[in-house]
Amino acid sequence: MESPPDRERQYPSRVDDPEAVPFLPDMCTLQAVFLLVLLGELLALALTLADSGLWRFDWEGLGFRSFLIQWIVLLSAASLCPLRFVLSTLPSWWAGVASYALVLLITLVCSGLGVWLVDGWQSADGWVLGGNLILSAIFSGVVLRYLYVQQQWSNQQKAELRARIQALQSRIQPHFLFNSMNSIASLISVDPDKAELLVEDLSSLFRASLAEPGLVSLADELELCRHYLAIEQIRLGPRLQTKWHVSETIESQLSEYQIPSLLVQPLLENAIVHGIQPRAEGGVIDIHLDGHKQRLNLRIENPVVGATELQASRGNRIALDNIRHRLQAYFGDEARFEAQSLDERFVVELSYPPANAQG
Incomplete structure (x- = not known):
């Protein structure tokens, strides 16, 4: 029997983590x-x-x-x-x-x-x-x-504030903004219709980053992800390939499911920055979405660049840790979040009961 794959947690224990979430408020003040x-x-x-x-x-x-x-x-x-x-x-x-x-x-x-x-x-x-x-x-x-x-x-409240600040900072990063603007400028004379669509995609991302954090429909969150992927597709071209695996049950009821805003998009950004962009040949991001009324399951897979230390960088750890905190804030112990390297793929899995949101 093969030994189970080594799992690399992208966050330290809560006791050692300066951003750990306490169970009770500080009663020693x-x-x-x-x-x-x-x-x-x-x-x-x-x-x-x-x-x-x-x-x-x-x-x-x-x-x-x-x-x-x-x-x-x-x-x-x-x-x-x-x-x-x-x-x-x-x-x-x-x-x-x-x-x-x-x-x-x-x-x-x-x-x-x-x-x-x-x-x-x-x-x-x-x-x-x-x-x-x-x-x-x-x-x-x-x-x-x-x-x-x-x-x-x-x-x-703190998790939502961190998510909002992180999302805003990631959108205003000079590299992302300059790359997007350069893509728009290069398309204006060649394909103005596509340039217009790219502007709309970019505005949708900014609008979501500046909106009040909270629960949104799964349909809206996936639409935001498609806007983001469209922008990165222009920049990376054929190097970026995405495959959606959405079950029929979920696809027919996307508007009925609730999910914390800006939860899936950072995972896709993480997959592109750490798994696709460093590879000359690019790679494929697989997005699996299934479940039922009692539980929603999401899995995102991307290639691993060499050793797993790139995927375990500080920026990546903070992003994944923030998502874990947000899931726990909304769904408590019923939410599950795990990141691991498996068969030369980096896999992020999350699962939660949509009907039990505490927010």
Whole structure:
């Protein structure tokens, strides 16, 4: 049996990556600590009011509850801070369970120590610990869920901003712009109709680069890709060949599928820059698109230039890493993204459930 092909990930681990996506926001900043302390104090005040009322307000009880809650809040924040990038390497469900369990464990330890230090251990203190755990489970569950949703929203906004900036920069690159303008100038006297089409293709790319990022129909995204390929076809001529393999199911429902804007075009640009352009004879880019209502599968293949180090360049890694982040921001752990060298071809595969977009 042949050993499986070596797979070259185009991105480092999230812990080492400066652009890694954290699971929770940073709770060790001054503002975050202040808000957590304030929430803890409000909880202590609410519990004391519910227990003793306003007329016979229990100041001693407020002090004990405040002391206990603040220890739980601050220890939980201090524990989750260094773990937020480690948690991001786990599936969201497991990361959430781990965070939740850690807070409950801290609650149990702090409550047990607090009860023992005040009156020693009594037989009825088990009910006290149980009540504290229930309150902590409710309160921490709500807070952790809010922090997670807030961080996912922030991750999505940052990923979209990176995509927009990267797309804009790639379009305004002097080489790309000059090559496009030179192609237009050379066609004006020879084939003005084709020159006009090239101008329209270029304007479509600029329009997409400047548009607000978000979900678009698969039909629009593929149309943008065809505009881009038409521009590069003029420049590279017969060296660039593209083959589309779109299943009948997908082709008949292109407008019904949603995809993050400017997701496929950068993959084609990567294939041309790293797989076609460096080769004197050019090559073929194969684009496979299939799936069903529950899942969409896209695979792009291009030739490998010599060793795979060209394909693993920093610019390529950033582009692929950005696409992975955007897919995760929209579709969570159900999105899959993989890049590998296989049989002298560089293959990028992505898959996601279109109906489960979070954006």
